[in-house]
């Protein structure tokens with residue numbers, strides 16, 4: 001197994017060693033600085049972030065969008081964006097057993113000819129599989145905040161012989177997806193990295209067709225045996241607490257993967273009286 005230097009949970013005995021490692025060699029792995037308008041780079045420190053927010057956002061809005069502690073959202077830490085320099089980890093041999101990507105996509109019943117998006121696509125691990133499933137008449141929008149990831153994704157798609165992927169450079173507060181066009185949006189191991197969850201969920205609502213699905217695949221925060229750092233996991237309850245108030249209806253959480261939730265939401269169809277559709281909650285199920 002290729003161990004990513006940042007994401008895997010290490011035994012406590014290594015904490016001191018890891019601290020020394022981060023202080024000396026760690027900076028070599030740091031992300032390239034991102035442009036100011038694109039906060040995809042290393043997270044700013046608390047002292048950098050707080051004054052900017054005070055200036056930019058009115059008081060009431062700030063209370064709704066953010067916890068008082070910088071780097072937190074609704075009580076959980078927002079994880080750092082995984083650097084493109086670790087992209088090899090996304091294609092580790094063991095990933096097929098650990099995450100069963102084909103079984104996960106089977107369960108989603110992606111429509112042939114459909115218009116779908118892989119957001120936080122990385123180097124295209126799922127985009128390429130989705131492109132094969134929608135077929136030549138379908139389209140996959142593969143979006144990521146890191147242009148380097150998108151460059152690797154285009155190379156990988158070319159090598160895989162798929163030509164129905166459109167790459168999109170998005171930002172942390174602009175999904176840059178076409179409006180009202182999508183049947184499905186997939187995010188695998190990404191949502192917990194989003195520094196502005198409300199902005200991206202608003203963008204997703206605009207981009208989906210009525211009845212379109214938003215699927216968040218996240219490592220189970222409820223399970224201490226899942227060998228991923230806590231800030232890279234999410235509980236189902238936390239995901240629902242964050243997503244439903246933004247206008248999505250919870251449909252189900254598929255729990256057949258070894259380590260991950262597959263959490264499915266829907267953009268409600270408008271009701272005949274013109275009001276937004278009501279959320280219809282169902283219990284977690286196994287397919």
Ligand SMILES: C[S@@+](CC[C@H](N)C(=O)[O-])C[C@H]1O[C@@H](n2cnc3c(N)ncnc32)[C@H](O)[C@@H]1O
Pocket residue numbers: 040081082090119120121122123124125126143144145146149170171172173187188189190193194195200
């Ligand atoms: C852990 S990687 C997962 C990549 C891919 N989904 C996979 O499973 O192979 C997380 C990716 O999400 C991207 N990302 C983080 N926040 C994002 C956001 N708000 N919008 C789009 N991409 C984002 C990162 O740049 C990174 O490529």
